[in-house]
Amino acid sequence: SSYPEVRIQRLPVEQLVFEAAQHLRADELVAFPTETVYGLGASAVSSKALLRVFAAKKRPLDNPLIAHVSSLTQLEQLTTHVPSLAQQLMDAFWPGPLSILLPARRDLPKELTAGLPTVAVRMPRHPLTLALIEEVGMPLAGPSANRSGRPSPTKAQHVLEDLAGEIAGVVDGGTCSVGIESTVIEIMDGRIVILRPGDITSADLKSFGVPVVYDQHLVEPQEEAAVPRSPGQKYRHYAPRGEMRVLIGETAACRKYVREAIGLAHNQGKRVAVLGFESSIGEGADFFLDLGNSSQTIAAHLYEALRACDEAAIDLIFVRGYEPSESHFALMNRLFKASGGAFIDLR
Numbered sequence: 527s528s529y530p531e532v533r534i535q536r537l538p539v540e541q542l543v544f545e546a547a548q549h550l551r552a553d554e555l556v557a558f559p560t561e562t563v564y565g566l567g568a569s570a571v572s573s574k575a576l577l578r579v580f581a582a583k584k585r586p587l588d589n590p591l592i593a594h595v596s597s598l599t600q601l602e603q604l605t606t607h608v609p610s611l612a613q614q615l616m617d618a619f620w621p622g623p624l625s626i627l628l629p630a631r632r633d634l635p636k637e638l639t640a641g642l643p644t645v646a647v648r649m650p651r652h653p654l655t656l657a658l659i660e661e662v663g664m665p666l667a668g669p670s671a672n673r674s675g676r677p678s679p680t681k682a683q684h685v686l687e688d689l690a691g692e693i694a695g696v697v698d699g700g701t702c703s704v705g706i707e708s709t710v711i712e713i714m715d716g717r718i719v720i721l722r723p724g725d726i727t728s729a730d731l732k733s734f735g736v737p738v739v740y741d742q743h744l745v746e747p748q749e750e751a752a753v754p755r756s757p758g759q760k761y762r763h764y765a766p767r768g769e770m771r772v773l774i775g776e777t778a779a780c781r782k783y784v785r786e787a788i789g790l791a792h793n794q795g796k797r798v799a800v801l802g803f804e805s806s807i808g809e810g811a812d813f814f815l816d817l818g819n820s821s822q823t824i825a826a827h828l829y830e831a832l833r834a835c836d837e838a839a840i841d842l843i844f845v846r847g848y849e850p851s852e853s854h855f856a857l858m859n860r861l862f863k864a865s866g867g868a869f870i871d872l873r
């Protein structure tokens with residue numbers, strides 16, 4: 527609101543990083559690219575900057591942020607202790623889409639951790655952002671750079687759609703390759719607990735000699751029992767304006783289901799989108815994207831596709847789903863949230 531003009535900075539790299547770092551050191555917000563989604567960058571050690579993040583996103587204050595580092599040395603600014611298993615995971619997966627909860631330093635702003643005893647940290651895999659964090663000289667908080675409740679941004683343009691007027695700028699690093707947010711884990715009682723599934727799967731985490739388990743809320747997301755360990759899990763996310771249904775089954779069964787559903791919807795004057803299937807299943811739909819037709823490519827393009835459905839005023843969205851095995855778990859988690867659990871099993 528305090529910024530009259532937002533630019534996608536198309537300066538030479540050194541100048542771009544230098545300018546963006548100046549804004550961040552002045553407690554302003556600059557969105558940055560990562561391999562997962564764009565982050566809304568702010569100094570992780572400044573309450574003033576962090577409060578601006580919550581205001582810009584309209585994010586509830588009890589949802590803690592991930593601190594992004596460019597070197598292991600910077601961890602000293604965030605944590606009192608790096609357990610040896612955490613160190614092994616960092617060596618194996620950083621820079622990359624793995625966020626790890628570590629014991630938080632007492633002097634961290636409470637806005638970063640939401641007052642929890644832990645701080646989530648990760649080293650993102652994008653050269654511009656690593657250079658930016660290095661230039662700023664301190665860790666950057668980086669929640670997804672969308673307004674709360676909108677799909678996470680995977681292009682600089684998406685950031686501007688949601689946050690123009692609220693931020694000093696966006697570092698345009700092109701399209702994010704993974705397309706969904708990082709895996710968030712906690713090391714507890716000698717086990718790796720997955721709090722949010724992502725591109726680094728439970729299978730990837732299994733070679734470290736300790737059990738890997740999903741947090742209870744991922745396995746029974748319909749249960750509203752205890753307080754989730756990861757506050758972000760209690761909020762409804764990424765919901766498109768249209769109703770969304772996730773179809774799991776063979777091509778022939780999906781084709782038959784979608785054809786009938788399109789007929790019914792059109793009788794009611796509804797506009798239909800078909801996402802993630804081969805083109806024959808999209809016949810007759812008002813909007814069709816095949817999204818590459820694999821679990822990983824659907825994940826990579828899902829959020830952009832949901833934004834496009836909103837723009838095309840789609841009322842009903844059919845998306846291809848998979849059985850929630852290890853390699854498909856992260857995609858199915860995002861589809862569960864976006865659809866409000868509307869899975870249709872045609873097997």
Ligand code: TXA
Pocket residue numbers: 560562563564565566589590591592623625627639642644645646650668669670671706707708709710721722755756757758759
């Ligand atoms: O891929 C990503 O992680 C992206 C990019 C920009 O790096 N960032 C991102 O941040 O997704 P955000 O703020 O949208 O999601 C952070 C998640 C939330 O679900 C939050 O509840 C959880 O991490 N989290 C952060 N700190 C935590 C903590 N101390 N304990 C439990 N959960 C925590």
Ligand code: MG
Pocket residue numbers: 669670678
């Ligand atoms: Mg988010």
